[in-house]
Amino acid sequence: MGIKSFQGARRQQNATSDQPSLTVSDYMTTDLITFTPDQTIESVMQSLIKNRISGGPVVNDKNELIGIISEGDCIKQISESRYYNMPMQDQTIEKHMAGNVETIDANMNIFDAANKFLEAKRRRFPIVENGKLIGQISQKDVLKAAMQLKGQNWK
Template structure:
């Protein structure tokens, strides 16, 4: 007597059909709130509060990414201004932005982007094409992508 399989017959699966390809560019934010290096710390803080964001890209007049400014950068400036007993309103952000910002390719798979977030402990990554800032992907955008796939196989 032979061994019987309880799995039944298997159909050959086409991996191309079953693989869900979600790119960063499908979920990134394109309509960004951006800053310029000559803006004051006070104006940036007002914008962060008004728009309920934790930071944003800093660009030049050619829309090229030059850095990122975050709540943490602003808080650091508040702390330093208190220490030196100097007002903050007139200072530009050019000395407080994070330079050499790591970016993500818009064609990257959203799950690879999720791993990049875990490895880097960053909240956002800018997307640059041909030297110009075109968007930004945040951890929240990755969550939105995951919810859009609810109930489907992730590969």
């Protein structure tokens, strides 16, 4: 299983400049909780609750992004399992994850990323480099970036 600490390391800002960096890569989380397509819905729900997260990327054995699973996807499965009187224990997330995942570029300006969050109405965007998942940026990461920049840029 690819579960790691949710409170991940952040890429260090470039210390040579007085001007703070404004790219996604400076604020994204790089140590992610990931899921695999063959995990059960139940194990994903346990992980979401335990780690206090609302979803996460689904990767294959090469760490390539193949989907996203969210609380909403799990709740939909709970509802359907009751409606159709089907047990959930053996259900894997492969059929229930969002497969067509919109990503964001690590070099994108943080303000452009904020705009992308507004347009897409998403909570998080994965960051992929050379086909591999390298990080994720959330709405909360953008808020943290704004607070760090506030004292230095917004007078």
